[in-house]
Amino acid sequence: MSTFTVVIHEEPTGGFWGEVPALPGCYSQGNSIDELLENMREAIAGVLEVMEEDGRAPEASVQVVELSV
Numbered sequence: 670m671s672t673f674t675v676v677i678h679e680e681p682t683g684g685f686w687g688e689v690p691a692l693p694g695c696y697s698q699g700n701s702i703d704e705l706l707e708n709m710r711e712a713i714a715g716v717l718e719v720m721e722e723d724g725r726a727p728e729a730s731v732q733v734v735e736l737s738v
Contacts (some may be wrong), residue, residue, distance in 0.1 A: 673691055675706070676689075676733070677702065684700045686698040686705070687705050689709070690731045690733055691729075696712065
């Protein structure tokens with residue numbers, strides 16, 4: 670089992686969308702964070718399947734950090 674960082678964004682009109690920095694193009698949305706995370710699991714699985722078929726791997730060099738300004 671792999672672990673991926675999901676960046677969650679709140680939509681001004683309601684709901685949430687998320688992205689996975691290590692998997693370019695891996696996005697999903699949901700009306701709640703729980704729904705979003707369920708949808709993200711499906712999206713991640715789909716992207717990983719396509720990458721495997723293409724002989725590619727997730728970006729190992731992606732780093733997610735918190736920065737205070």
